[in-house]
Amino acid sequence: MQLRMDGFVPPATRSYLGHTFIIESWPEASIDKSAAFVKVLTFAANLSGSSLNSYINGEDARGERRMNNGVIRTRKALKNALVELLREKELREITISEIVSRAGYSRATFYAHYQYKEDLLDELVEEVIGGFLSAFKEPYENDRKRYDLGQLTPSTVRIFQYIGENESAFALLLKRDNLGFQEKLLEAIRTIFTQEYDLLFPRVPAHIDREIYINQNVYSILGLIAYWVNSGFRYSAKYMTDQMLEIARLSMPRMAKL
Structure with missing residues (x-):
């Protein structure tokens, strides 16, 4: 673990109370490394056991993760x-x-x-998918009662904008099946559709199998995303959003008649 204090992180490795402190850089080249480490230990000694552990583990006073x-x-x-x-x-x-x-x-x-390098890849995948889910939820997250698919506009639906902003990561991760990204993205979308089924699909009649309907929509969205990526982002994010919304609205009148 790293212990950061007053803007520097130690360049040598030391141990204290079972924790490893790595000092990577120094404010001044002439600084006495031993003296600096004493400062670290003095700072640590002034914390209680739980506070020290929280500080080392990157948590604030409420135990929540923080990252400088x-x-x-x-x-x-x-x-x-x-x-x-x-x-x-x-x-x-x-x-x-x-x-x-x-x-x-x-x-x-x-x-x-x-x-491990796999840990780095896992974090990258989690961040990319996490950002995608945040963009997906944005139209309804702050005002669930007023959410209406028929009223959505390209300015309120940001998933293609988000993908465009992270073009390199999506292009790489989607085209490399052995990285597991596509399956994780599928599962993330499927989870949202399952949890928010009544909100997202209010007009679907009860006799339509829920699981089949969810999966049809999951693969529909992933198909659009994959098409856009594989086309080299041929169209603008706004155009892709327009098309997705128009396609979604085409099914609304038919659903109402079932």
Whole structure:
């Protein structure tokens, strides 16, 4: 684990109370490393056991995870490096040394954040899917009572905008089946449709099998996304959103008659 204090993270490895502290950079080249580590221990000693553990584990006073800007920048650089390398070779062929070299960091930095390169990939996939789900939920999350598919506009439906903003990641992850991204995205969409079925599909008659209807819509959305990605993002995000909404509205009158 890393213990950050007053803007620096230690460049050597030390242990205290069973935790490993990695000091990666120093405010001044001439600083006495031993003296700096004493400061770390003094800071740690002033915390209670639970507070120390929370601080080391990256939690705030409420026990919630926190992440400073330096950690965010480092992890983003490592993930960008992984994406670049995955365009060139398979994951099994990529080494941690290649990842950190491409990102401009040391191996010690990598191991301060991840244990394996697969952990880095998992976090990348989780972030991409998490952002997609947030974009998907945006039209109804803040005002569920007023949600109406017939009233949605391209400005309120952001899933294609989000994909366009993360074009490189989607293009890579969707085309590489062995990374498990497509199945995880499918499952994430299926989970939303299952949990929000009554809200998202209020006009579907009771005699329509719910599971079949959900899966038909899951694969329909994934098919549109895959088509757009495989076409090299031939159309704009707005055009794709327009088409998706028009297609969805075509089925509304028919559903009302069933």
